[in-house]
Amino acid sequence: MEKVDSKSCCPVCPEYADTPYMHFIFSDHVTLLFDFWTVQTLAGLVLSFVVVLLLTVLYELSKVWKSNLLARVIQTLPVTPDSALYPPLISDAESNLPVSSDALLTPDPLCPEETPVPSMQFSSSTYRWWLLHSFLALLHTAQVFLGYALMLCVMTYNAAIFIAVVLGSALGYYVAFPFLAKYPKPHSL
Amino acid sequence: MCPGPRVQASDDAHHMTFYFGYENVELLFTGLVINTAGEMAGAFVAVFLLALLYEGLKISRESLLRKSQVSIRYNSMPVPGPNGTTLMETHKTVGQQMLSLPHVFQTFLHIIQVVVSYFLMLVFMTYNAYLCIAVAAGAGTGYFLFSWKKAVVVDITEHCH
Numbered sequence: 009m010e011k012v013d014s015k016s017c018c019p020v021c022p023e024y025a026d027t028p029y030m031h032f033i034f035s036d037h038v039t040l041l042f043d044f045w046t047v048q049t050l051a052g053l054v055l056s057f058v059v060v061l062l063l064t065v066l067y068e069l070s071k072v073w074k075s076n077l078l079a080r081v082i083q084t085l086p087v088t089p090d091s092a093l094y095p096p097l098i099s100d101a102e103s104n105l106p107v108s109s110d111a112l113l114t115p116d117p118l119c120p121e122e123t124p125v126p127s128m129q130f131s132s133s134t135y136r137w138w139l140l141h142s143f144l145a146l147l148h149t150a151q152v153f154l155g156y157a158l159m160l161c162v163m164t165y166n167a168a169i170f171i172a173v174v175l176g177s178a179l180g181y182y183v184a185f186p187f188l189a190k191y192p193k194p195h196s197l
Numbered sequence: 198m199c200p201g202p203r204v205q206a207s208d209d210a211h212h213m214t215f216y217f218g219y220e221n222v223e224l225l226f227t228g229l230v231i232n233t234a235g236e237m238a239g240a241f242v243a244v245f246l247l248a249l250l251y252e253g254l255k256i257s258r259e260s261l262l263r264k265s266q267v268s269i270r271y272n273s274m275p276v277p278g279p280n281g282t283t284l285m286e287t288h289k290t291v292g293q294q295m296l297s298l299p300h301v302f303q304t305f306l307h308i309i310q311v312v313v314s315y316f317l318m319l320v321f322m323t324y325n326a327y328l329c330i331a332v333a334a335g336a337g338t339g340y341f342l343f344s345w346k347k348a349v350v351v352d353i354t355e356h357c358h
Contacts, residue, residue, distance in 0.1 A: 028213065043214045141345055148344075149337030152248075156321040156332065163322070164213075 029165040038166045041157055057168055060161055061176040067154050068180025074147050076189045077140060084137045212324040222325050225316060237327055244320055244328050245335040251313045252339025258306050265299040 036053040039046045040060070047056050161169050219237035223230050231237050320328050 028211065039213055041215060043216075045214075142341065144344065145337050145341035148340040149333050152336040153329070153333040156318070156329070159318070160322065160324070 032165050032167045032170065034167045038164050038169065040161055040164060040169065053168055057172045060158070060169055060172040061179070063154065064158060064173050064176025065180035065183070067151065067158060068177055069184045070147060070151055070154070072184040072188050074144060074151065076187070077144055077147070079189045081137060081140045081144065084133055084140060215324050215326045215329065217326045219327065222323060222328075224323070224328070225319060241327055241331045244317075244331040245338070247313060247320075248317055248332050248335025249339035249342070251310065251317060252336055253343045254306060254310050254313065256340075256343045258303065258310065261299070261306075262303060265297075265303075 036050050037048055038053070038056070040056060045056070047053050158173055162173055219234050220232055221230060222237070222240075224240055231240050317332050321332050323329075
């Protein structure tokens, strides 16, 4: 394992030091995602291991969080969509959106079921729906980015980083799954 | 494994970290090389729309599947007769499921979805920050535009149970 090292491969041309590997290696020389995230020591590798593990746990948690938020969106949805949903939706969004976006979402993010079911007044209901929907879209954007970033981390073929992703995914799933809201989900998020 | 020194340092540079740049960015195909800021803007829009299409495709496939499943279930309901023992007809509808038009259409859409998702992955793998942002922003916008429909559809099916 230690014999295959890019440093020993090409000492003349250091710009080839980060030649992409095509197989897994154990090495403490790795560059992850950004130029400044260049690891060259064992301590740095351990730190990167922890960071990647936490990012993967965060990814798994955000998936459950998104699923629970989607369940709440369904609860928040007005009962009669054709009369209540379409026309006031746009006006509510234009007027009320920048008022307070955090007030609804901050309390206990993983178990929205504990909060009481929102009152079904039309204006506040559509307002809440719009807020949750916007936040869900933002969360989805972050999730896509994080998912691809983790894919790129794995693609460095660094075995320690790969183990961090797998362990983080397992840990995140193990921790987050009990918080999944109990409602029938016909789709996978 | 250990090539000689390059003549041009930045010509065929294979980036391994995120970077902002719009010169000599190869996009999926050999002829498709971005060299100017305008071309990068066009590529940004194209990738954005591709990611948006992907989200829309994913969600509309779900709702289409749910609709066809509902119709199949609806077909398999026994005809309201005096005693209601007409369960033989349901087997016929289930057997036709493989060759049914919705299933063929779903398969066709699945092919497009797989191709588009791999394209998006490969675009992200260029490490070009503009294109990566386009992928994520397109996915988020697509989710914003299309997923409210999903919520409604889920709501309806939940009421049907």
